[in-house]
Amino acid sequence: MISNWFKEILINNGYNSSNLVRIPSVQFMSENKPGEYESTIKNKILFIGRIEEQKGLLLICEALTNNATIILDVYGNVVDEVYFKICKKHFNFNYKGVLSQDVLMTKLKEYDFVIVPSVAPEMSPMVVLESLNHFTPVIASGSKGNVELIHNGVNGFLFKYDDAKDLGATIDKAYGLKKEGWVPVF
Numbered sequence: 001m002i003s004n005w006f007k008e009i010l011i012n013n014g015y016n017s018s019n020l021v022r023i024p025s026v027q028f029m030s031e032n033k034p035g036e037y038e039s040t041i042k043n044k045i046l047f048i049g050r051i052e053e054q055k056g057l058l059l060i061c062e063a064l065t066n067n068a069t070i071i072l073d074v075y076g077n078v079v080d081e082v083y084f085k086i087c088k089k090h091f092n093f094n095y096k097g098v099l100s101q102d103v104l105m106t107k108l109k110e111y112d113f114v115i116v117p118s119v120a121p122e123m124s125p126m127v128v129l130e131s132l133n134h135f136t137p138v139i140a141s142g143s144k145g146n147v148e149l150i151h152n153g154v155n156g157f158l159f160k161y162d163d164a165k166d167l168g169a170t171i172d173k174a175y176g177l178k179k180e181g182w183v184p185v186f
Contacts, residue, residue, distance in 0.1 A: 036135045037186075038109055041178055044071045045139075045171070046111040048104065048127045051087070052079040056117030056141065061090035062164035063117075063171060070171070073111070075104055101130075108136040113174060116140035119162045124148065132156070137184040139170055153177075155184045 049055040057074065064070055072093040078084045087093070099107075108114065114131040116122075116138055122145040129149065131138050138156035140146035150156040159170035174182075 037183060039178075039181075039183055041175070042110065042112050043069055043175075044073065044111045046108070046114045046136075047072065047074045047076070047093075047117070048114065049076045049116075050079045051076050051084045053083055054118065054120035056119040056162075057087045058083070058090065059117040059119060059141075059162065059164050059167055060115050061087045061093065063168035064091045067168070067171075072115075075099060105130060105134050108134045111136060112178065113156070113171075114138045115167075115171075116146060117167060118143050118146070122146055132186055135184075135186055137174075139167070139174055141167075153182075155186050 045060075047057055047060055049057070051057055051074070055076075060072060064072060072091060073096050074093050075096045075098065077098055078095075084095075088095075108131060114127065114136050116125055116128055118125065118141050120143075122141075122143040124145040125140075128138050128140060128146060132149065132155055138146075138150055140150055140156065140158060142158050142161040147158060150158055152158045157170050157174050160166040
């Protein structure tokens, strides 16, 4: 359980306060309900996050450089304008700006996958939790927190940490399996 993992990390790093209490993480459905997962292929993937180096947008852009069939939509604050422009040069994604969390979560059904390419360690990315809770599979880097949440080939796919080539291969694999009828289990 993720909350146990957080508690263990805090204790291992010397924070062993009596105020330390485990709060259970978001609960997921054990299996899909009919109609909750849209199995049609849209050829659309989604990045949600701050536009800055550690969140890894450039990794997606590099992975998709020679892929003309996938549409990438990006939601988030542009924290680093120079980085944003570099990403845009690699792949012409659709920048959608910033939306409230509630509105953004309703849009997840429009996408085949949410991509979480973090190039810095993640503890337990909320975007992964929310995507899975809204029945949208995730393709994510092998960062520790992602590995705790994503069961490779079950509710999403994992790729080698900070490896654009492996991300591209994982996207291709995920679409290949989806075309063969793969349905994620949440």
